[in-house]
Amino acid sequence: MVIMESCVPPGFRFHPTDEELVGYYLRKKVASQKIDLDVIRDVDLYLIEPWDLQEHCRIGCDDEQSDWYFFSYKDRKYPTGTRTNRATMTGFWKATGRDKAVRERSRLIGMRKTLVFYKGRAPNGHKTDWIVHEYRLENHDNAPPQARYHLTSLN
Amino acid sequence: MVIMESCVPPGFRFHPTDEELVGYYLRKKVASQKIDLDVIRDVDLYLIEPWDLQEHCRIGCDDEQSDWYFFSYKDRKYPTGTRTNRATMTGFWKATGRDKAVRERSRLIGMRKTLVFYKGRAPNGHKTDWIVHEYRLENHDNAPPQARYHLTSLN
Numbered sequence: 001m002v003i004m005e006s007c008v009p010p011g012f013r014f015h016p017t018d019e020e021l022v023g024y025y026l027r028k029k030v031a032s033q034k035i036d037l038d039v040i041r042d043v044d045l046y047l048i049e050p051w052d053l054q055e056h057c058r059i060g061c062d063d064e065q066s067d068w069y070f071f072s073y074k075d076r077k078y079p080t081g082t083r084t085n086r087a088t089m090t091g092f093w094k095a096t097g098r099d100k101a102v103r104e105r106s107r108l109i110g111m112r113k114t115l116v117f118y119k120g121r122a123p124n125g126h127k128t129d130w131i132v133h134e135y136r137l138e139n140h141d142n143a144p145p146q147a148r149y150h151l152t153s154l155n
Numbered sequence: 156m157v158i159m160e161s162c163v164p165p166g167f168r169f170h171p172t173d174e175e176l177v178g179y180y181l182r183k184k185v186a187s188q189k190i191d192l193d194v195i196r197d198v199d200l201y202l203i204e205p206w207d208l209q210e211h212c213r214i215g216c217d218d219e220q221s222d223w224y225f226f227s228y229k230d231r232k233y234p235t236g237t238r239t240n241r242a243t244m245t246g247f248w249k250a251t252g253r254d255k256a257v258r259e260r261s262r263l264i265g266m267r268k269t270l271v272f273y274k275g276r277a278p279n280g281h282k283t284d285w286i287v288h289e290y291r292l293e294n295h296d297n298a299p300p301q302a303r304y305h306l307t308s309l310n
């Protein structure tokens with residue numbers, strides 16, 4: 001594992017807007033384009049428990065960081081299915097509320113889903129305070145409907 | 156006047172701690188050392204009204220900016236005096252509350268004074284919502300007790 005060094009001067013923190021996350025970071029990731037400063041790590045959300053995620057997505061040596069960001073590959077429960085597998089070893093992520101539109105000026109560019117972590121196994125489980133926001137691109141051309149990557153923020 | 160371009164990637168915002176402002180930015184400024192990314196402008200706090208300050212201290216093209224930072228030279232009311240002149244054309248800055256210590260780990264490195272803008276002339280004047288925090292270095296060696304520069308944040 002490579003430890004990433006912060007390349008921004010003192011006092012700068014990564015506090016992106018939804019528009020920046022989707023319109024810059026996720027869009028570039030999905031298109032395999034170079035990202036100026038590679039601050040967002042690839043993480044398998046379903047191999048790592050929420051309380052272990054933070055150490056995987058530290059940005060430089062910033063102790064003031066309050067949110068964590070990572071890309072995760074969209075896993076499928078069954079190779080041919082469309083149901084998404086959001087379980088880890090000890091629990092599962094469950095969507096809550098309605099997805100929120102992410103707009104660039106007025107144009108819809110993506111959606112944000114909020115998920116809560118439950119310990120245990122669905123449909124049971126014990127709700128926790130761990131929340132992630134999962135961002136996906138909204139495709140306007142005839143691209144496949146599923147982005148290969150999600151961008152997820154933990155707070 | 157040079158328009159400064161932002162040199163940090165999308166999503167990074169300047170949200171420094173008091174420790175970073177004093178221990179990095181103000182300390183380097185007073186020592187005339189190079190600052191990695193020259194984000195803090197020199198402004199004469201007493202020539203500019205508070206509502207005109209923001210346009211002088213924009214950082215790059217960041218529309219999400221909520222605080223503004225600048226260096227200002229410490230003006231004296233009388234060349235030989237120690238009373239500080241904090242008046243502008245339309246009003247004056249008046250200290251409020253007690254100064255707050257700024258520490259680097261446990262060591263005192265500076266102080267933060269909070270000032271409120273009043274329209275009119277002291278001792279009268281009409282209190283406004285404009286607030287600045289004025290940072291000064293705390294000298295441990297035998298340096299003169301007055302730093303040549305203050306670092307001020309407006310919010």
